[in-house]
Amino acid sequence: MGCVTLCRLLWPMLKTSRGHVVNVIGGAARTPDAGYLIGGSVNAAMHNFTKGLSGLGKRDGVNVNAIHPGITETDRVAQLLAQRAAAGGRSVEDERQAYLQREGLSRMGRPEDVAALAVFLTSESARHIQGTAIAVDGGRTPGLY
Structure with a gap:
């Protein structure tokens, strides 16, 4: 998983710069699908990684969030x-x-829909958003979170 390696390598710089991590994770992390078990499991693992890393981010001043794009x-x-x-x-x-x-x-969805959220999540206006995964899917994903 490249994002795990990147976070590990870049964390010292992210701490110094009060940086942001925005992981883009498939929506199958939230909605298991019998036809997509491997991909869904990897997505769920990335969601777990993001949430866990956000605890370190809270301590170190690094915002860590995720985006679940729908079909784009x-x-x-x-x-x-x-x-x-x-x-x-x-x-x-x-x-x-x-x-x-x-x-x-x-x-x-359009790529701009996902990009607009990524830009917001890396802005100062989003400093109080931490450890959250936001779906950009037109309301397609069922579920409570």
Whole structure:
């Protein structure tokens, strides 16, 4: 896990600069899926790491938080939609609309949606936010936290 190594190596500098750590973690950390057990387990481990590290951050003046992006308009998602569309014999747009309807979403997330939260979490305005994981998923993720 590269973020664990990075945090370990950069922690002295983060302490000195009162820096920020924002881990981007898949939403399967919160919503187990029988078809995605390995990925979900890794996501849950990263969520646990983030929460644990935030305790050190509180002590050392480093903000540590996480973002759980939902499905976001990226090249990877475009490839997945194309694969599913081809497998189902329909257009990519039909596959996209079927997904949105199934999930009750009006649109997919955009990279700017995730970036805006990351910028906020690394600002002075977010200094009192510590050890939190925030979903940017249009309300898709069920659950209480």
